[in-house]
Amino acid sequence: MKKACVMGHPIAHSRSPMIHGYWLKALGIAGGYEIRDLKPEEFVPFISNLGGNGYVGGNVSLPHKEAAYRTVAARDAAAEAVGAVNTLWLEDGKLMGGNSDVHGFIANLDDRAPGWNVPGCKVVILGAGGASRSAVYAFRQRGVEVHVVNRTLARAQELARRFGASAHEWNDLAKLLSQADVLVNCTSLGMQGKDPLEIDLSPLKKSAVVYDIIYVPLETAILAQARKRGHRTVDGLGMLLQQAGFGFRKWFGGDPRVTPELRQLVEADIVAKTPK
Ligand code: ATR
Secondary structure: OEEEEEEEOOOOOOOHHHHHHHHHHHOOOOEEEEEEEOOHHHHHHHHHOOOOOOOOEEEEOOOOHHHHHHHOOEEOHHHHHHOOOOEEEEEOOEEEEEOHHHHHHHHHHHHHOOOOOOOOOEEEEEOOOHHHHHHHHHHHHOOOEEEEEOOOHHHHHHHHHHHOOEEEOHHHHHHHHHHOOEEEEOOOOOOOOOOOOOOOOOOOOOOOEEEEOOOOOOOOHHHHHHHHOOOEEEOOHHHHHHHHHHHHHHHHOOOOOOOHHHHHHHHHHHHHHOOO
16 A cells, blocks of 8 residues: 655644545545654664655655755756755656645645636736745746845845845835735734734725735635725645645545535644634
């Protein structure tokens, strides 16, 4: 029986086993998907013998995505570009690394806000960490104009240089919002247990799409504000679901689809476990 796993630290609350378990069952594939909590010093030895440990591949979560990037024998273009690997598989005994967050990020936007890429589309991305890298790269691949806004300007500038975007401080936000067609939150603000993201969306055009990659809670304060103002909104759960199929196809084959039933299953779990 083929087995894959999700590796992280901490990782107990990962929804990936639920997603892959759903597809294994739905597609009638005899496989397994497990959680492996690995400390930083355990991670590289573990993936260096992934097959010997019983796995055909796996997902890599925080804090191991850069270590995975450094360790694999070869990487796909997305992993190469963003400097992080979140999916591992074996090819002729060699450890391969990919980045499905890039695909998941943009596929979710295509799915939930079709037509977002209007002529001359301008995107404003809040944050310049790992999550932001995937978003900036994905947008630039689509030829979209990207503005990165970050508390630490130097990080935004580094991203801007690397991918061909422009970098700004928070003070510039109101002006940028007035020109934005898509606004994306890639900071950790608004996540359960973190400070809220407090921005005023009133400069936004009515047609602008607001996307938050956070999925706990499902509807962050910024998405609620956007919904009330009549904007199309996109949440982070779709990104998690859309990125998962990439690994599944590599490990188990078949045609894993993001169905309303799958979304409902994961949504119910998040709602049940998120304090009001
Ligand atoms: P990830 O890899 O998940 O993106 P990260 O690299 O820690 O995580 O990045 C978190 C992002 O949220 C950063 O852009 C960070 O801004 P800085 O680069 O200035 O640290 C942003 N962020 C976190 N807390 C913030 C806060 N209180 N105010 C503004 N931005 C914040």
